[in-house]
Amino acid sequence: MKKNDEFELEITGMTAEGSGVGHIDGMAVFADLTAVGDTILAHAIKVKKNYTVAKAMEIIKPSPDRVEPDCPVFRRCGGCAYRHISYEAELKIKQQRVEDAFHRIAGLPLNIRDIIGSEETQGYRNKAQLPVGEEQGKIKTGFFSRRSHNIIGCESCLLQPEAFSDIAEQVRNWAEENHISVYDENSHKGLLRHIYIRAAKDCREILVCLVINGSNIPRAEKLWERISAKGATGLVINANKEKTNVILGTKNKTLFGKGSITDTLCGTEFEISPLSFYQVNRAQAERLYSLAAEYADLDENTVLLDMYCGVGTIGLTMAKKVKQLIGVEIIPDAIEDAKKNAERNGITNARFICGDASLAAAELEKEGIKPDVIILDPPRKGCDEALIKTVAKMSPKRVVYVSCDPATLARDCAVFADLGYTVPEENGKHFVTPVDLFPKTVHTECVVKLCCATHSN
Numbered sequence: 018m019k020k021n022d023e024f025e026l027e028i029t030g031m032t033a034e035g036s037g038v039g040h041i042d043g044m045a046v047f048a049d050l051t052a053v054g055d056t057i058l059a060h061a062i063k064v065k066k067n068y069t070v071a072k073a074m075e076i077i078k079p080s081p082d083r084v085e086p087d088c089p090v091f092r093r094c095g096g097c098a099y100r101h102i103s104y105e106a107e108l109k110i111k112q113q114r115v116e117d118a119f120h121r122i123a124g125l126p127l128n129i130r131d132i133i134g135s136e137e138t139q140g141y142r143n144k145a146q147l148p149v150g151e152e153q154g155k156i157k158t159g160f161f162s163r164r165s166h167n168i169i170g171c172e173s174c175l176l177q178p179e180a181f182s183d184i185a186e187q188v189r190n191w192a193e194e195n196h197i198s199v200y201d202e203n204s205h206k207g208l209l210r211h212i213y214i215r216a217a218k219d220c221r222e223i224l225v226c227l228v229i230n231g232s233n234i235p236r237a238e239k240l241w242e243r244i245s246a247k248g249a250t251g252l253v254i255n256a257n258k259e260k261t262n263v264i265l266g267t268k269n270k271t272l273f274g275k276g277s278i279t280d281t282l283c284g285t286e287f288e289i290s291p292l293s294f295y296q297v298n299r300a301q302a303e304r305l306y307s308l309a310a311e312y313a314d315l316d317e318n319t320v321l322l323d324m325y326c327g328v329g330t331i332g333l334t335m336a337k338k339v340k341q342l343i344g345v346e347i348i349p350d351a352i353e354d355a356k357k358n359a360e361r362n363g364i365t366n367a368r369f370i371c372g373d374a375s376l377a378a379a380e381l382e383k384e385g386i387k388p389d390v391i392i393l394d395p396p397r398k399g400c401d402e403a404l405i406k407t408v409a410k411m412s413p414k415r416v417v418y419v420s421c422d423p424a425t426l427a428r429d430c431a432v433f434a435d436l437g438y439t440v441p442e443e444n445g446k447h448f449v450t451p452v453d454l455f456p457k458t459v460h461t462e463c464v465v466k467l468c469c470a471t472h473s474n
């Protein structure tokens with residue numbers, strides 16, 4: 018195979034990034050914007066030793082999964098990967114991805130349970146972080162393109178509630194009228210970097226946070242007039258004066274209204290401040306947490322350790338069923354929120370520790386804490402091996418692992434297996450359930466139950 022070769026290719030799988038894959042003489046060929054079941058005319062654009070990247074010049078035979086993409090910036094913006102196939106087909110791909118992670122990465126031949134799909138596949142996000150740019154004197158907001166920091170202008174994103182588009186429009190208009198400068202990554206000049214919006218259920222509360230390369234914004238009252246008319250309940254500025262890809266700085270100032278949102282999850286009320294983590298798909302988060310509670314199988318004697326607890330969402334929704342709850346989280350604002358959230362819900366058996374998961378767990382182990390159940394909900398990179406070893410040393414009856422990355426989840430489950438914690442099964446299916454929190458995108462959430470063979474259950 019060499020560059021510019023053209024050949025017929027049948028697409029038989031998808032990569033974790035959402036590209037189609039086929040094989041020619043045992044060599045993997047990746048082609049973007051294709052679907053499993055397509056036969057395409059492929060044009061080789063990059064030929065490497067082990068793989069080829071091709072462009073689909075023509076769809077010779079379309080996959081039965083195909084649908085017409087409904088977004089003008091699909092695949093140019095870095096958000097969605099699956100707007101050209103049906104939701105059923107997307108769920109199958111996600112199910113397969115979790116299965117492959119366990120079978121191929123971890124060497125654990127588990128029988129995965131059926132993925133829990135989302136009722137809403139559009140408008141489900143409660144959070145947007147829109148980069149602000151300029152084009153021919155006009156301010157534009159949108160999303161970074163898939164492979165660069167070029168801003169793809171997008172005035173209304175189908176994954177977000179309509180109110181977000183209205184608010185972004187008001188911010189653009191206010192910025193233009195008031196000659197607010199726009200941040201430029203190369204020169205590190207200009208004020209307005211990102212519009213960060215977060216909403217409670219049904220947009221009952223909407224917090225608008227402007228990320229700025231500075232300490233203040235001029236004519237803020239004019240902006241507040243505009244956005245409060247569109248449903249905003251708070252306006253916050255976040256100072257980020259660093260030359261960095263990290264979106265948010267560490268300092269917030271509330272200019273108008275309320276500087277956080279309050280939302281209800283599984284019957285528990287949570288206040289969430291801008292720097293604290295909050296699941297972007299509220300309805301599916303409730304299903305995820307309910308499943309985690311089922312796997313945790315708690316009673317009034319349970320000591321529950323909630324690692325990577327954020328504002329306390331998982332642990333606090335379970336706190337009233339257990340004897341004691343301990344939460345660990347690294348972001349100070351999130352821990353402050355968690356403490357207030359315990360109080361707000363009349364929960365008195367909870368203790369929260371701000372620190373790194375591995376270090377805090379080691380401390381708790383030294384203190385002689387013996388949790389019956391440990392929840393792990395790490396970011397994409399998964400858990401440190403040191404943490405997994407400490408968890409095993411604490412000898413809980415059950416570990417419930419909530420993960421947003423099947424690959425690191427499977428890797429960590431293999432480490433657990435070596436330490437005697439395995440995934441039990443019932444009716445031929447193991448307790449591994451993918452939950453689709455991110456329809457149309459490549460991301461997949463998952464819940465796993467791990468039990469120790471030396472405990473009775």
Ligand code: SAH
Pocket residue numbers: 293294295296324325326327328329330331345346347348351372373374375394395396
């Ligand atoms: N369980 C929460 C948050 C999950 S997201 C929820 O469902 O809402 C993962 C959390 O881990 C984030 O809040 C992040 O701030 C936190 N985190 C990241 N690295 C950490 C570390 N090394 N130690 C402890 N917490 C960490």
